[in-house]
Amino acid sequence: MEKTRNDATNLQQLLGQIRESAGSSGQVSVNDILSGVGERSFGPVLLLAGLITLAPLIGDIPGVPTILGLIVLLTLGQLLFQRHSIWLPSWISQRSVPRDKLLKGLDWLQKPARFLDRWTGPRLVFLVDGPGLYVMATLCMLVAMAMPAMEVVPFSANGAGAALMAFGLAIVARDGLLAVVATSLTLLTGWFVITGLLG
Numbered sequence: 001m002e003k004t005r006n007d008a009t010n011l012q013q014l015l016g017q018i019r020e021s022a023g024s025s026g027q028v029s030v031n032d033i034l035s036g037v038g039e040r041s042f043g044p045v046l047l048l049a050g051l052i053t054l055a056p057l058i059g060d061i062p063g064v065p066t067i068l069g070l071i072v073l074l075t076l077g078q079l080l081f082q083r084h085s086i087w088l089p090s091w092i093s094q095r096s097v098p099r100d101k102l103l104k105g106l107d108w109l110q111k112p113a114r115f116l117d118r119w120t121g122p123r124l125v126f127l128v129d130g131p132g133l134y135v136m137a138t139l140c141m142l143v144a145m146a147m148p149a150m151e152v153v154p155f156s157a158n159g160a161g162a163a164l165m166a167f168g169l170a171i172v173a174r175d176g177l178l179a180v181v182a183t184s185l186t187l188l189t190g191w192f193v194i195t196g197l198l199g
Contacts, residue, residue, distance in 0.1 A: 008037065010120065010173055011113040014044055015106050022103060027096040034086060034093070043171030045075045045086065046140060050165025053157055065157045069147030072164065076137040076144075120169060124176025133171070136179055139186050140167050146193055153196035159189030 008014035014037060021036025022028045037044045049068045075086055126132060143160050150156040166182035169175070 008044070008172055010117040011047075011169060012110070012117050014047070014172060015109055015113055019103065019106050022099050024099075026099055028099050028102050029094055029096040030088065031093040032096075034088075042075060042079045042086065042137075043168050045168070046072065046164050047168030047172060050161045050163070050168055053161025054165065065147040065150055065160065069144035072144035073141055076141050079137050080134060116169065117173075120173040120175045120178055122174045123178075124180075125174050127176030127179045128170055128174050132176070132179070136167050136171070136182070139183060140164060143186055143189070146190065149197060150193055153193050156189060156193045156196060159185060159192060163189055 008017055017036045018033055021032045023032065034045075049072050053065060053068055071088070071092065074088065078086060128136065140163075143163055147157065147160055150160055163182050163185040166178055166185060170179040170182055
């Protein structure tokens with residue numbers, strides 16, 4: 001996937017772009033955020049979906065993992081068909097959050113972002129470019145399709161959130177080693193879900 005001049009190359013830059021997209025109005029829409037992080041926002045969408053799934057009191061709400069799974073499927077399906085920008089239905093793109101809460105959340109994420117950025121960066125780039133990118137997209141879509149089942153297997157959605165977050169950060173930072181870690185999380189989560197359903 002080619003980089004555009006708007007694409008972030010680490011998590012701190014991504015948070016900065018989201019902050020800039022907040023503007024000065026009282027509400028910030030999903031469309032505002034996507035516009036701020038660049039036209040090819042596939043990595044950031046994965047990263048945000050993973051963070052929301054992992055978030056206490058949010059990711060555990062019934063139905064939330066399934067909705068996030070649908071968003072991931074819709075987003076990555078467009079990547080596989082080589083769209084240059086993400087299209088989302090208006091009922092998603094026009095959803096908004098209060099600007100002050102968004103900024104507080106971004107402030108809270110600064111410290112972990114600095115930590116993660118110290119440990120991520122361009123490595124084994126061939127794993128996150130070209131065919132490698134499409135392999136990651138396919139794995140993420142498999143995770144997304146399994147998310148409804150994860151609602152009945154305790155804690156399995158946390159594994160899915162961690163995998164999506166790792167894949168998203170791997171794309172943003174062009175970090176193939178992190179993509180390998182994300183793949184391992186995906187396989188482990190799949191084993192956990194299958195064991196939980198059969199048990």
